[in-house]
Amino acid sequence: MKNDNNERLTEEETAISETPSSEPVVAKKEKVGFLPRIHLTKRDGVSYFEAILVRALAILAALIVCAIMTVLVTHDNPLSIYATIFKGAFGKGRGFVTLHEIAILLGVSLAVTPAFRMRFWNIGAEGQTLIGGLATALVMLQFHDKVNVYALAVMMLVAGLFAGAVWGVIPAVFKAQWNTNETLFTLMMNYVAIQLVEYFLKIADKSGSNVVGPRLLGDGLPNLFGVQYLFNIVVIAFLTVLLYIYLRYSKHGYEISVVGESENTARYIGINVKKVVIRTMILSGALCGLAGFLIVGGASHSINKDIVGGRGFTAIMVSWLAKFNPLMMVLTTLLLVFMARGADEVSTMFGLNKSFSDIITGIILFFIIGCEFFIRYRVHFDRPSAQGKEEN
Amino acid sequence: MKDGLALQLKGITKRFGPVVANNNVDMELRYGEILAVLGENGSGKTTLMNMISGIYYPDEGQIFVNGEEVEIRSPKDAFDHKIGMIHQHFKLVDLFTATENIILGIDDGKKYSLADAEKNVRDITERYGFEIDPKKKIYNMAVSEKQTVEILKVLYRGADILILDEPTAVLTPQETDKLFAVLRRMREDGKSIIIITHKLHEVMSISDRVAVLRRGEHIATVETASTTEAALTEMMVGKKVSLNIDRSEPFGSEERLEVRGVNCVSADGVKLLDDISFTARGGEILGIAGIAGSGQRELLEAIAGLQPLESGEILYHNPQNEQIEDLRNKTPQQIRDLGVRLSFVPEDRLGMGLVGNMDIIDNMMLRSYRRGAGVFVDRKKPRDLAETIINDLQVSTPSASTPVRRLSGGNVQKVLVGREIASSPTVLMAAYPVRGLDINSSFTIYRLLNDQKRNGVAVVFVGEDLDVLLELCDRILVLCGGKISDIVDGRKATKEQLGLLMTKVRGAEADTEKEVTTEA
Numbered sequence A: 001m002k003n004d005n006n007e008r009l010t011e012e013e014t015a016i017s018e019t020p021s022s023e024p025v026v027a028k029k030e031k032v033g034f035l036p037r038i039h040l041t042k043r044d045g046v047s048y049f050e051a052i053l054v055r056a057l058a059i060l061a062a063l064i065v066c067a068i069m070t071v072l073v074t075h076d077n078p079l080s081i082y083a084t085i086f087k088g089a090f091g092k093g094r095g096f097v098t099l100h101e102i103a104i105l106l107g108v109s110l111a112v113t114p115a116f117r118m119r120f121w122n123i124g125a126e127g128q129t130l131i132g133g134l135a136t137a138l139v140m141l142q143f144h145d146k147v148n149v150y151a152l153a154v155m156m157l158v159a160g161l162f163a164g165a166v167w168g169v170i171p172a173v174f175k176a177q178w179n180t181n182e183t184l185f186t187l188m189m190n191y192v193a194i195q196l197v198e199y200f201l202k203i204a205d206k207s208g209s210n211v212v213g214p215r216l217l218g219d220g221l222p223n224l225f226g227v228q229y230l231f232n233i234v235v236i237a238f239l240t241v242l243l244y245i246y247l248r249y250s251k252h253g254y255e256i257s258v259v260g261e262s263e264n265t266a267r268y269i270g271i272n273v274k275k276v277v278i279r280t281m282i283l284s285g286a287l288c289g290l291a292g293f294l295i296v297g298g299a300s301h302s303i304n305k306d307i308v309g310g311r312g313f314t315a316i317m318v319s320w321l322a323k324f325n326p327l328m329m330v331l332t333t334l335l336l337v338f339m340a341r342g343a344d345e346v347s348t349m350f351g352l353n354k355s356f357s358d359i360i361t362g363i364i365l366f367f368i369i370g371c372e373f374f375i376r377y378r379v380h381f382d383r384p385s386a387q388g389k390e391e392n
Numbered sequence B: 001m002k003d004g005l006a007l008q009l010k011g012i013t014k015r016f017g018p019v020v021a022n023n024n025v026d027m028e029l030r031y032g033e034i035l036a037v038l039g040e041n042g043s044g045k046t047t048l049m050n051m052i053s054g055i056y057y058p059d060e061g062q063i064f065v066n067g068e069e070v071e072i073r074s075p076k077d078a079f080d081h082k083i084g085m086i087h088q089h090f091k092l093v094d095l096f097t098a099t100e101n102i103i104l105g106i107d108d109g110k111k112y113s114l115a116d117a118e119k120n121v122r123d124i125t126e127r128y129g130f131e132i133d134p135k136k137k138i139y140n141m142a143v144s145e146k147q148t149v150e151i152l153k154v155l156y157r158g159a160d161i162l163i164l165d166e167p168t169a170v171l172t173p174q175e176t177d178k179l180f181a182v183l184r185r186m187r188e189d190g191k192s193i194i195i196i197t198h199k200l201h202e203v204m205s206i207s208d209r210v211a212v213l214r215r216g217e218h219i220a221t222v223e224t225a226s227t228t229e230a231a232l233t234e235m236m237v238g239k240k241v242s243l244n245i246d247r248s249e250p251f252g253s254e255e256r257l258e259v260r261g262v263n264c265v266s267a268d269g270v271k272l273l274d275d276i277s278f279t280a281r282g283g284e285i286l287g288i289a290g291i292a293g294s295g296q297r298e299l300l301e302a303i304a305g306l307q308p309l310e311s312g313e314i315l316y317h318n319p320q321n322e323q324i325e326d327l328r329n330k331t332p333q334q335i336r337d338l339g340v341r342l343s344f345v346p347e348d349r350l351g352m353g354l355v356g357n358m359d360i361i362d363n364m365m366l367r368s369y370r371r372g373a374g375v376f377v378d379r380k381k382p383r384d385l386a387e388t389i390i391n392d393l394q395v396s397t398p399s400a401s402t403p404v405r406r407l408s409g410g411n412v413q414k415v416l417v418g419r420e421i422a423s424s425p426t427v428l429m430a431a432y433p434v435r436g437l438d439i440n441s442s443f444t445i446y447r448l449l450n451d452q453k454r455n456g457v458a459v460v461f462v463g464e465d466l467d468v469l470l471e472l473c474d475r476i477l478v479l480c481g482g483k484i485s486d487i488v489d490g491r492k493a494t495k496e497q498l499g500l501l502m503t504k505v506r507g508a509e510a511d512t513e514k515e516v517t518t519e520a
Helices: A048-074 A078-090 A095-117 A125-143 A149-178 A182-204 A230-249 A251-261 A263-268 A273-300 A311-321 A326-349 A355-376 A384-390 B045-052 B075-080 B098-103 B114-128 B143-156 B173-188 B200-206 B229-237 B296-304 B332-337 B349-353 B360-368 B380-392 B409-422 B439-454 B466-472 B495-503 B510-514
Strands: A038-042 A377-381 B005-016 B019-030 B034-038 B060-065 B068-070 B083-086 B161-165 B192-196 B209-214 B217-223 B255-265 B271-281 B284-289 B311-317 B324-326 B342-345 B427-431 B458-462 B475-480 B483-489
Touching: A048 A078, A048 A326, A048 A355, A078 A095, A078 A326, A095 A125, A095 A230, A095 A251, A095 A273, A095 A311, A095 A326, A125 A149, A125 A182, A125 A273, A125 A311, A149 A182, A149 A273, A230 A251, A230 A273, A230 A326, A251 A263, A251 A273, A251 B360, A263 A273, A263 B349, A311 A326, A311 A355, A326 A355, A355 A377, B005 B045, B019 B045, B019 B060, B019 B192, B019 B209, B034 B045, B034 B173, B034 B200, B045 B083, B045 B161, B045 B192, B075 B083, B083 B143, B098 B114, B098 B143, B114 B143, B114 B173, B143 B161, B143 B173, B173 B192, B173 B200, B200 B229, B209 B229, B217 B229, B255 B296, B255 B458, B271 B284, B271 B296, B271 B311, B271 B458, B271 B483, B284 B439, B284 B466, B284 B495, B296 B342, B296 B427, B296 B458, B342 B349, B342 B409, B349 B409, B360 B380, B360 B409, B380 B409, B409 B427, B409 B439, B427 B439, B439 B458, B439 B466, B466 B495, B475 B495, B483 B495
Parallel strands: B019 B217, B034 B192, B034 B209, B083 B161, B161 B192, B284 B458, B284 B475, B342 B427, B427 B458
Antiparallel strands: A038 A377, B005 B019, B005 B060, B060 B068, B209 B217, B255 B271, B255 B311, B311 B324, B475 B483
16 A cells, blocks of 8 residues: 555445445545556455455465565475475374364364354463363372273363363353453453463472473373374364354354344343353353363373463464354364464474464465455456546 | 526436446535435435535546536545535534534634634524534533534535435424524525435425435426425335325223333433333224433333333233233343233344344244254244245345345344234334335335234334324324323324423423433
């Protein structure tokens, strides 16, 4: 938008009703110029195919820009960069690790989704997941050498779900009763969870290590069919389908949508809004707790304050990009994890630091989020003849 | 008076995507005249005016001001050509005084002086006969005063062409008369005025000429003196539509809903409902009239279980088991669990009655989704209901799975009323059910309400158009400032009578209209 003098932006409402529903946006009077004017028109009802096409093009563009970026930094040729990225994600021995990464990020994303559909901005998934992991670790610490592995698994699961649910329901109760701001509340709960983990590390391991691992916690969940991470992947796969059905076809899911779209409508038809908010946040928190349980019990068998590693926040984007549709989230997580792991591989190979992976993720998000603009608006240029007439 | 044209439109066309809002519209405005622009909803009146005032830019066509072709690309361009528009929705800063709002945004290069500005405002008000205190804060003002400020804003900037978009929609008959007096004075002063209105009698009383739009096209411009309401209606709708609303005698008169001494206070301690008592009977339509914000919404919401009461009783006489239930302070769910078949068409259709982003099927489900034992919703029956309503009420929609926010106002209302009637209610409350609807859709709604009356339903109709209330309702309850002024016979009452009752409570002073604030 450098040529502000020559371009003009006019937002037009594509409303069938007569009253303009929003403030008109009219650009300041411009100087006469020779470049074509750009008009933005709000689209109404983009076809499914068009929307998919725009998004596909955005992903393609993102991959190209990522490659250019990588070539600039590494001076390698673009094709081999793609090969390296692919190898990083799905190379020999990497497949299950990447799938597991996808599963865990997807798990946290699924967890925040019911709350988001309700327009309850739960940005405390990080803390809810961590506290679920901590509860799991506590059970492992206390019981790993006292009960059999199946009983232990059940206890870990219950502990994880319960802890996550508690972390989720506290802000929900405050919101329902006193209308506190859930965004700030859930955010602050993250720090409480981190401090609790730090405290746990101090008392569980007197040696002062900043991680408590299998030495104290035991081996956690057994591998399914002897394949590492398979258990976690299967659980998340089931969860994805279940959550999709819950949100789309259950009475609860319907109530969540109504409350999210319009609280007034919910009151009008007699939905108990407070009850739905609390119930849904218990679910959201418990699912975060489940993710924490899977991370600690099914993968790392250890706990420290970084086990969630920012997924609680990435999950917000994943969920949003997929328009809160669990099935679509599989694709968004796939894309993000694939590129992040590929970028890790590139940075290892060329001795770059961790920031490189962040840059790549940033570029991808930029394109994916940016393309939504083109789905919502149509951009067209004035024909020169029409322009001449107007400036007559 | 100058000869020639203050404003001329030639071949104006405006499209929004596939929708043609205005098609090749020609229109002329003379110096010193009042031109009424008449048309059904969706006929493109507001869009056309928005192009004159710089909010939209036409796709095709030319605009001439004082005989010269101009390009109006922003409201500021419009002001430069001395065109000012008074919108339906006010754009004022509540905490500022009238004067502060009026001079807000003016950059005339002179030193800022509130005292000078105030003097100028007083000059204008005296010249045209406005009644306004320039030092009054907006939040203390009644709707009519806010509108005056909006008009002053435009005059202060020196507008010679004024466009008023449905200015009388928010006014009482008395206030409307005052506004018209002011407009006539402006006309004598040489201003050219365009007024958009739905109300034919206002067109007849205020305008010199009438421009009729239909489906985005200019049908004709006629001299008001040489036309009739019937002729205008015909031009507007394209075919002769009877303005007579059917009204049958009440069917039975069983007491259905009894409201006794209801009081209700807002969170700020303002009295919303003050000792309201009345009875709604089966088989009749009870109208509720009043200036916007006189307690109509609170009254209906109190009955529907959405508004807590301070005191009083709301008794429902159940026709099935002859029992009397007190609905006071029950939730909508509890009311339904009692077997009370109460339907409610709220004023805020997309914000309360329906969910805009959901499709018609899911909106049908709002009332019925709890049915059935399982944890899953049944979309089969709502889908059938949606199809039935689309067919029976001729809802124009691409399909039953179109989000309702994409539908036009009339179709949205058909969906909502259709759903509320589908649950075979014994009491049907409808708040402003024809607001914003064109004549044909309005008559569909009147017919539906009359059908319900015939079925023995107690219908409560909150309306704003007094003509409609007088033609449709058996009895009319008039509210003023949260109190009942009177309950009158719909067949005998007159419009003037209602207008007076709306602005003063029985026996109270006549000048209460200034105290009637509109918090709504």
